[in-house]
Amino acid sequence: MSKAPKIGLVSLGCPKALVDSERILTTLRAQGYSFSPDYQGADMVIVNTCGFIDSAKAESLEAIGEAISENGKVVVTGCLGVEEDLIRKTHPKVLAVSGPHQYEQVVEAVHNTLPPLHDPYVDLVPPEGLTLTPRHYSYLKISEGCSNRCSFCIIPSIRGDLVSRPMASVLYEAERLVKSGSKELLVISQDTSAYGQDIKYATSKFRGRDVRAKFYDMCAELGELGAWIRLHYVYPYPHVDAAIDLMAEGKILPYLDIPFQHASTKVLKSMRRPANQDKTLERIQSWRKTCPDLAIRSTFIVGFPGETEEDFNQLLDWVSEAGIDRAGCFPYEPVAGAKANDLDGAVPTEIKQDRFERLMERAQQVSADRLTQKVGRTIEVLVDDVDEGENTAIARSIWDAPDVDGNVIIDHTNGLKPGDKLSVKVHDSDAYDLFATQLDTQ
Numbered sequence: 001m002s003k004a005p006k007i008g009l010v011s012l013g014c015p016k017a018l019v020d021s022e023r024i025l026t027t028l029r030a031q032g033y034s035f036s037p038d039y040q041g042a043d044m045v046i047v048n049t050c051g052f053i054d055s056a057k058a059e060s061l062e063a064i065g066e067a068i069s070e071n072g073k074v075v076v077t078g079c080l081g082v083e084e085d086l087i088r089k090t091h092p093k094v095l096a097v098s099g100p101h102q103y104e105q106v107v108e109a110v111h112n113t114l115p116p117l118h119d120p121y122v123d124l125v126p127p128e129g130l131t132l133t134p135r136h137y138s139y140l141k142i143s144e145g146c147s148n149r150c151s152f153c154i155i156p157s158i159r160g161d162l163v164s165r166p167m168a169s170v171l172y173e174a175e176r177l178v179k180s181g182s183k184e185l186l187v188i189s190q191d192t193s194a195y196g197q198d199i200k201y202a203t204s205k206f207r208g209r210d211v212r213a214k215f216y217d218m219c220a221e222l223g224e225l226g227a228w229i230r231l232h233y234v235y236p237y238p239h240v241d242a243a244i245d246l247m248a249e250g251k252i253l254p255y256l257d258i259p260f261q262h263a264s265t266k267v268l269k270s271m272r273r274p275a276n277q278d279k280t281l282e283r284i285q286s287w288r289k290t291c292p293d294l295a296i297r298s299t300f301i302v303g304f305p306g307e308t309e310e311d312f313n314q315l316l317d318w319v320s321e322a323g324i325d326r327a328g329c330f331p332y333e334p335v336a337g338a339k340a341n342d343l344d345g346a347v348p349t350e351i352k353q354d355r356f357e358r359l360m361e362r363a364q365q366v367s368a369d370r371l372t373q374k375v376g377r378t379i380e381v382l383v384d385d386v387d388e389g390e391n392t393a394i395a396r397s398i399w400d401a402p403d404v405d406g407n408v409i410i411d412h413t414n415g416l417k418p419g420d421k422l423s424v425k426v427h428d429s430d431a432y433d434l435f436a437t438q439l440d441t442q
């Protein structure tokens with residue numbers, strides 16, 4: 001029997017790009033391809049690129065160059081794929097270029113170089129498809145594209161307007177993931193709270209019932225699957241309020257990832273984002289009344305064109321007042337093709353850097369204060385990793401998303417393994433992490 005062709009994959013960018021990579025791998029695996037973790041063992045390499053900001057573009061171009069010099073046969077896909085001319089000019093040897101979620105083109109390009117082997121004995125694809133995340137959590141992508149037009153962002157011009165998946169298709173995938181061992185589903189999209197708007201909240205049949213493609217309905221349905229459901233990339237629209245009740249009832253995790261980006265009305269307006277942060281503050285306070293355990297993660301851009309010291313101080317105060325549990329921050333970087341490039345009032349690099357450092361310092365204080373309040377509590381955690389050398393287990397609480405948030409460090413491994421869910425008692429905290437002792441395993 002001839003050996004299955006081996007594919008290498010370099011996946012750059014956000015969780016949405018990761019989901020695209022998973023789909024490509026799943027399709028290729030179903031066709032009998034196998035995979036290599038290194039360039040040398042691969043017969044060819046797919047590079048799934050990111051083109052969000054200029055530094056991501058540079059990183060993508062560098063990754064393509066590395067794959068060409070290490071392997072030679074390279075297919076490029078993903079967000080940077082829309083700039084085919086740039087890619088071909090920089091790396092004339094690439095075999096094929098396609099844009100984001102063009103799975104068929106990627107697979108076709110692989111077929112052209114390495115035709116699939118027809119082998120009736122190839123391994124079957126596991127029912128959940130192939131995922132690049134550990135088995136115990138999975139990303140669930142509910143839509144593609146975005147119908148907003150934030151002035152600093154070119155995603156809508158790369159990925160197009162919002163295209164929501166039918167509710168039933170999302171639920172069948174979610175159910176499959178949970179059955180095959182996912183204990184946590186991370187709902188992702190460019191704008192999760194807009195889910196279904198483009199298809200007028202159409203109904204579809206899930207297990208013989210009509211289900212609506214609507215944000216609240218999605219949260220309620222997913223909340224019945226028995227896994228942790230974590231919402232990412234939520235816009236603070238008023239209809240998000242209803243989902244807070246589901247959080248208070250324990251149906252979905254009390255966690256909201258809302259990229260607020262700023263707090264000054266003037267800056268938000270020029271970013272073309274919802275711009276009434278006083279109202280938003282009131283809403284956050286009322287969410288916390290309904291669900292005191294709510295954790296809010298957010299990202300902010302500092303040094304946006306026209307941002308004054310006063311605007312920035314407003315943002316600093318807002319982060320404290322809103323009690324943003326987890327914050328990421330980026331100094332503003334112009335992105336080729338973004339409307340914000342036409343704005344006056346560029347902020348000098350050193351001021352951007354200074355504001356970045358001040359915001360991160362403030363965010364760290366807020367995070368540390370909020371984590372202190374958890375000391376003494378018994379909480380549920382999900383183990384991600386075990387460090388036998390240190391005799392500790394690295395877990396996450398309901399307030400921590402993988403990779404971007406903190407951890408719960410459990411004192412002793414006691415036979416724990418990744419994917420275990422258990423109760424622990426928190427005995428200490430620092431700026432980002434909690435420290436806890438195991439009570440029992442479930």
Ligand code: SF4
Pocket residue numbers: 146147148149150153154155156190191
């Ligand atoms: S919501 Fe704004 S920042 Fe996010 S993808 Fe859409 S346009 Fe870009």
